[in-house]
Amino acid sequence: WEMMDGSVMCRLISGKTRVAPKVKITVPRMELVGSLMAVRLAQKVKDSLQLTFKAVRYFTDSSAVLGMLKGESGGYLEFVGTRVSEIKTKSEPDSEWFWIPTDCNLADMGTRQNVQPQEMTQGTAYQDGMPWMYEPVTSWPVKKTFTAPPPEEMKKDIRQAACNIVREENWIERLARQPQMGRSLEKLQRTVAYVVLIGSRFRKKTESNRLRWEEERGGKEWSERGRPEQDKHKHNRRHTHTKQQHH
Template sequence: MSIDVFTFRIVLKDKPFNRHGVLYVVASIYDPLGYLSPVTLIAKILLQEMCQRKLSWDEEMSADELLHHFANASQTGYGVVSYLHVIGVNRKIHCNLIIGRARVAPLKRTTIPRLELTAAAIAAQMDSKLKTELDLKLAPSVFWTDSTSVLKYLRNALVKYQTFVDNRVNLIRDTYDIMACRYINTSVNPADLASRGLSICYFLQSSLLFSGPDFLKKDETHWPTMP
């Protein structure tokens, strides 16, 4: 059985983060019917903000941009989701999903804290990769977990852990400032969705997964604190 579908093939070249670069990206997307309007609108808003700031065509825009990584694990799997958090003109905040990973828990039983720590280590690896791949000037990243055990592992520098834990703790410490590793309640942790799985219906309707928790759209004073 054959079906009719619309597809888009977009090849983006590395461009500077200025009006020339953003305009090139917008103009390179051929979408006469406007199917990609919700996506291209973000780039057009950014271009508009550059114009409002009266930046020259070759002047790069400086915005506060940082990566937020969320990690979580369950008995069935563990997952990580990463977001780019941009504070633009007039402190307007944009937050969008960049990449996600979900893996099935190993058949050999292991503890939830160890799975949580494994997810946290994957988040650290993703952070390093994204910083290499993204052609952006990024502020220090923030790591979020709903596991107080993971946070205790990271903040306890006096204990010598077993090899499994020690390797992952050192990987995370080498990636993040420990004070940038923060607690989030499971109910608003988008990585919880990645670790447990979603039906396609809920997936398509999940604003939490695609845009991140609502607190990221507010000032840092509204972010969750340690319990």
């Protein structure tokens, strides 16, 4: 706490440790579990004291944990992904999490085998904080340094890829980029528009004439089929006779 006279007071309110499981677990996973314990404990302390905190800061000596917190929880395997998601829900990794050297990390005292009970009693650094905690925040031995998440914790189906998209210009755009053709671009566009319009009208006219010819032809064939046999023969003879006269 920062006192009214500008001085700083540090006191241990609560602490928690957990024995490592018998099942073999990697160090980054153990560090991540410890970080999750920290945010859970901080949440309980805040709820119990019912005070408004100006700032909350979390410290870890594992740069791998900071690296995992920088990534998306959905890109990790289930063990890491669920814990990263909860830590992000209960804290702000970008502004509240910091890396600190191991010898400045008080939480490590609860896990060291060579630490004696008298080193954690009242009046010790474990209870009242290390000297650096009494200094201005700008002088703290902390960093935002992190390393890449362990590859074995990443989902195998997640791949990052980069590609270049090349847009191909049409021939009008290529002409427009030439200074000598820039002035006549508008004229060229009008000319192309007229050509397209004339072609469209010609196509419609051709299709219309073809349809009219097919209808007339179909009508003649239908009338020929419906005419009596005698009339057909008479018509054929007349048609033949007419041809002979012409010859």
